[in-house]
Amino acid sequence: MAELHVELVxxxxxxxxxxxxxxxxxTSSGDIGVMPGHQPLLGVLQSGPVTIRTTGESGDGTxxxxxxxxxxxxxxxxxxxxxxxxxxxxEIDVQRAERALERxxxxxxxxxxxxxxxxxxAVTGVH
Amino acid sequence: MGAKLRVYKRxxxxxxxxxxITKAMEMIAASRIVKAQRQVAASTPYAxxxxxxxxxxxxxxxxxxxxxxxxxxxxxxxxxxxxxxRGLAGGYSSNAIKAAxxxxxxxxxxxxxxxxxxxxxxxxxxxxxxxRTVADSWTGFTDSPTYADAKAVAxxxxxxxxxxxxxxxxxxxxxxxxxFVSMMTQxxxxxxxLPLSLKATAETEETAQGEILPLFDFEPSAEDVLDALLPxxxxxxxxxxxxxxxxxxxxxxxxAMKSATDNxxxxxxxxxxxxxxxxQAEITQEISEIVGGASxxxxxxxxxx
Numbered sequence: 001m002a003e004l005h006v007e008l009v010x011x012x013x014x015x016x017x018x019x020x021x022x023x024x025x026x027t028s029s030g031d032i033g034v035m036p037g038h039q040p041l042l043g044v045l046q047s048g049p050v051t052i053r054t055t056g057e058s059g060d061g062t063x064x065x066x067x068x069x070x071x072x073x074x075x076x077x078x079x080x081x082x083x084x085x086x087x088x089x090x091e092i093d094v095q096r097a098e099r100a101l102e103r104x105x106x107x108x109x110x111x112x113x114x115x116x117x118x119x120x121x122a123v124t125g126v127h
Numbered sequence: 128m129g130a131k132l133r134v135y136k137r138x139x140x141x142x143x144x145x146x147x148i149t150k151a152m153e154m155i156a157a158s159r160i161v162k163a164q165r166q167v168a169a170s171t172p173y174a175x176x177x178x179x180x181x182x183x184x185x186x187x188x189x190x191x192x193x194x195x196x197x198x199x200x201x202x203x204x205x206x207x208x209x210x211x212x213r214g215l216a217g218g219y220s221s222n223a224i225k226a227a228x229x230x231x232x233x234x235x236x237x238x239x240x241x242x243x244x245x246x247x248x249x250x251x252x253x254x255x256x257x258x259r260t261v262a263d264s265w266t267g268f269t270d271s272p273t274y275a276d277a278k279a280v281a282x283x284x285x286x287x288x289x290x291x292x293x294x295x296x297x298x299x300x301x302x303x304x305x306x307f308v309s310m311m312t313q314x315x316x317x318x319x320x321l322p323l324s325l326k327a328t329a330e331t332e333e334t335a336q337g338e339i340l341p342l343f344d345f346e347p348s349a350e351d352v353l354d355a356l357l358p359x360x361x362x363x364x365x366x367x368x369x370x371x372x373x374x375x376x377x378x379x380x381x382x383a384m385k386s387a388t389d390n391x392x393x394x395x396x397x398x399x400x401x402x403x404x405x406x407q408a409e410i411t412q413e414i415s416e417i418v419g420g421a422s423x424x425x426x427x428x429x430x431x432x
Contacts, residue, residue, distance in 0.1 A: 009172045011274040011366065029347045042180060043346030044355045071356065073180050075343070080176045084274065084359070 002036035003056045005078045008065060010086040016063060019056035023079055025072050026050075032072070040075040047114050049089075049122040050081060064089040066122035068115055089122045097123070129409045135402035139395055146391035152215065153384035156377045160310065163271070163374035167307065170370060174363045181360045183343055184353050185323060192353045197322045201298035203240040205262070205287055206230060207280070207365070209304040209372045210247035212269045219305065219313075219379035220249035223372075226315035227303040234301070242287065242297055246280060246369070262287075272373055277366035284365075285358050288321055298322075300361070304368040305375035311382075313375035320364055321357075 006023060008016040024033045026048035034041065045067055052063040070083030097119040104113035208227040210220040227250075231241045242262040245251050251264045263283050268276040290296025300321040305313050345352045 007172065007176065009176060011170065011173050011363065012166070013169045014172050027346050028351070032346065040343045041346060042183060042343045042352055044352055071177075071180060071352075071359075072346075073176070073183070073343075075183075080180075082173060082176050082180070082359075084278075 004034070004036040004038075004074075006052055006081070007079070008050070008052070008067075008081045008086055009083070011084050015065065015086045016052070016088060018054055020052045020079075021055040022051075022053040023081075024051040025067070025081065027072065034072070034074055034079055036077060038074055042073045043071065045070045045072055045081070045083065047118050049118060050086075064122045066092060066119045068118065087119065087122075092119050092123050094120065094123055129405065132402060132405045132409060135398055135405060139398045139402065142391050142394050142398065146388055146395070149384045149387040149391060153381055153388060156381035156384060159270075159377040160374055160381060163370065163377055164307070166271075167367070167370045167374055170363070170367055174367050177356070177360055177363050181323070181356055184345070184349060184356060192350070192357065198292070198298045201239055202292050203242060203295075203297045204234050204299035204301060205242045205244060205284060205297040206234070207244045207284060207300070207302045208246070208250050209302070209368055210245065210250035210253075210269070211372070211376045212248040212266055214249065215383060216376055216379040217383035219376055220247065220253075223303060223305050223315045224250055224253050226317055230301060230303060230317045234299075239299070244280075244284060246372075269369070269376065270373060272366070272369035274362075274366055277362050277369055280369075281358065281362040281365050285361055302365065302368055304372045305379075307371045307374040307378065310378055313378055318368075320361055 003019040003021055004023070006016070006018060006020045007014070022033060022035050024031060026032075026046045027043040028046050032041075032043065047068045048066075050065045050067045052065070054061050054063055065086055065088050067081065067083040068085040070081065070086070073080045073082070097116050101113060101116035101120065104110075104116055206227060208223060210223050214220070227243070231243070234241050243254065243259070244262050245254060245264040246266070247269045248266045251261065251266060254261050265276070265280055284300060287295075287297045288300055292298055299319060301317055301319050303315065303317045306316045307313055
């Protein structure tokens with residue numbers, strides 16, 4: 001099966017890299033799915049969960065990451081997800097995110113609420 | 128103990144204490160360089176991917192964007208100078224300041240006004256002492272900068288670039304920081320961030336990677352992508368500069384503290400030589416006093432017989 005190489009990088013570190021068969025991310029005009037052989041693409045990402053269906057050496061499975069702002073770029077079967085902040089679902093502290101969500105709701109901070117919400121959804125897998 | 132010898136002993140003790148402190152500072156700085164270098168390396172994938180993307184949009188589309196187009200007659204330029212908060216790093220901060228001064232002179236000679244932005248307490252106090260105006264300044268994070276710090280610095284700069292020149296905006300954005308070449312070499316450099324010199328970027332990209340950039344499909348549109356991409360590009364460049372400056376600062380501190388320790392060692396050596404000579408002189412004097420006293424006593428007893 002064809003596969004594409006994925007690099008998920010945050011501003012200060014490389015979060016994940018490996019082979020995948022499908023990557024679903026949320027751009028500013030809607031969800032986009034990228035499979036091997038997609039046309040070269042450069043898009044603006046919105047805060048949201050990114051789902052990577054892994055294959056090949058990385059093993060079959062699904063990696064979910066919470067991504068806050070950034071870009072998706074695909075060329076030569078190489079997909080780069082650039083984000084200022086990116087966290088894999090198993091790195092996310094659920095209780096902390098829940099607390100942050102509560103706090104953001106009471107403080108009516110829409111941006112913080114969205115961030116916490118994205119983190120929680122990345123963990124629970126409810127997209 | 129004689130007065131002279133006591134003074135020497137006291138000085139040796141104080142220099143030894145200083146030496147211990149500088150030695151400790153040297154070792155702390157050495158361990159921090161490694162950490163700072165790791166941070167530089169960790170931020171590299173993001174920076175290089177971003178540069179690739181910016182080059183792709185800027186060369187692959189005909190969009191005119193405020194951040195990429197060169198103005199015919201640039202009237203004002205912003206200079207971001209990165210220094211450190213603390214001293215004890217040899218000529219680190221003053222070298223960066225000198226580089227900024229040279230750049231400012233050059234820009235002024237080209238007929239541009241210069242707005243100065245400063246990171247680090249050393250630079251701020253240099254400009255405050257000379258009563259020069261500073262557009263904005265930031266302190267408190269130069270030892271270990273985070274991406275949030277870089278964002279805070281980039282915000283007002285991007286705002287200034289986007290503003291109209293007539294309303295106090297700037298046409299060019301320069302950055303002066305100390306590049307970390309190696310453990311032994313750190314050199315202050317000045318770099319033009321904006322407008323992007325696309326030709327140079329594109330050429331180095333192509334020769335470096337031997338590939339032709341593909342024709343991208345932009346989502347939602349080339350303008351929107353550029354709008355979102357360029358501020359991030361500036362932030363990431365500033366972040367990289369801050370990290371390199373931090374690594375350079377630690378390397379400079381290490382070197383300065385190493386030579387301070389060496390000097391202290393030298394000083395202790397020559398002081399103990401002097402102390403030994405003083406002690407020796409004291410002993411010699413005591414012996415001659417005793418001998419003199421004894422012979423005087425012998426003379427006196429011989430005379431009374």
